Amino acid sequence: MFLGHYAVALGSKRVAPAVSLGTLFAAAAFLDLVWPVLVIAGVERVAVAPGSTAFTPLDFEYYPISHSLLMSAVWGVAFGGVYFLIRRRRLPAIMLGLLVVSHWVLDAVVHRPDLPLTLSGPTRVGLRLWNSVPGTLAVQVPARSPGPTWGSG
Numbered sequence: 467m468f469l470g471h472y473a474v475a476l477g478s479k480r481v482a483p484a485v486s487l488g489t490l491f492a493a494a495a496f497l498d499l500v501w502p503v504l505v506i507a508g509v510e511r512v513a514v515a516p517g518s519t520a521f522t523p524l525d526f527e528y529y530p531i532s533h534s535l536l537m538s539a540v541w542g543v544a545f546g547g548v549y550f551l552i553r554r555r556r557l558p559a560i561m562l563g564l565l566v567v568s569h570w571v572l573d574a575v576v577h578r579p580d581l582p583l584t585l586s587g588p589t590r591v592g593l594r595l596w597n598s599v600p601g602t603l604a605v606q607v608p609a610r611s612p613g614p615t616w617g618s619g
């Protein structure tokens with residue numbers, strides 16, 4: 467889920483207007499910011515496998531440090547904790563931590579069952595929305611506004 471993470475970040479701006487949009491986006495996308503670093507470092511693995519889902523060819527082979535539910539909670543506590551240390555604002559820090567975890571929840575909707583719960587457990591989670599291009603587009607593409615109203619003359 468790409469746009470969904472940013473939509474949640476935008477929506478949270480109402481809850482915490484003092485937090486910059488960049489910080490909100492970083493929190494919502496944090497797991498995907500960590501993941502490529504770990505892939506490049508050879509710690510986590512992804513393969514390009516056309517057809518692995520209808521929407522994306524990425525086969526997430528191993529990514530428990532960036533994308534397990536357990537570690538998303540750890541990353542959330544770390545992100546919120548660093549924010550709290552810098553800004554000394556408790557509620558925005560908690561909200562930022564929850565935003566980090568929201569990434570895992572939204573990913574669980576779109577991914578096939580490849581999201582781990584823990585670092586080494588066998589359980590994988592995913593509701594497979596990416597197996598449906600129309601379903602994915604319906605969720606990812608924002609609804610159109612009614613647009614301009616044209617006068618009759």
Ligand SMILES: [Zn+2]
Nearest residue numbers: 497498569573
């Ligand atoms: Zn992700």
